[in-house]
Amino acid sequence: MNQEKFIKIWKTCVAFCALIVAVLFVGCGPLDPVDTNKGAITGEPTSNTFNTLQPGEMVKIDFSGPPSPPHPHEENIKDDGTISLIHVGSVKAAGKTPGQLQTEIQQLYVPRFYRYLNVTVKPADRFFIVGGEVKAPSRQLYLGPITVTGAIKASGDFTEYARKNKVRLIRADGTIRIIDTIKAQNNSALDLPVYPGDKIDVPARMF
Incomplete structure (x- = not known):
């Protein structure tokens, strides 16, 4: 083998080795960034229940702006979560903040009934009452989701x-539910929410 052929073969081998090294280098390059948030589970609720309106809650709606706006409206939110307004x-x-409800009503x-109209939604103070055979009968401030058994415990049991x-659970609209709190201890579906x-x-036992 003459020197010229040897040099040619040597250059070919060097080029081939360089190609292999380049391929390996690219293959070992940095991986795509991993999204650590994929599938992440957080304990944060999607909405703040403390700020949303609930069935049974009294709301006052004031209208202003045009010369003859609708009259102010007061109503307890029905058990199905709705209120009834004139014209609409x-x-x-229920489930909306006062601000969200204001926007929707407006x-x-x-422009269906008015060219412009200001709407203000004001929830009343939130209370529920626990009475009868509990150790501390009282009117309690509603601070968030609570069930019948929880409300009774908060009244001293x-x-x-x-x-x-x-x-007896008496709704704001007069509907009465009878709760067996003994069975509710083993079946949470029977422990109805209080609004x-x-x-x-x-009630008291007969004997």
């Missing part, structure tokens, strides 16, 4: 004379 009818209120009236299987304006009445 049923409006979903859009229902403008049952007295020894309580009829625990016939607790603002509700009243819990614990």
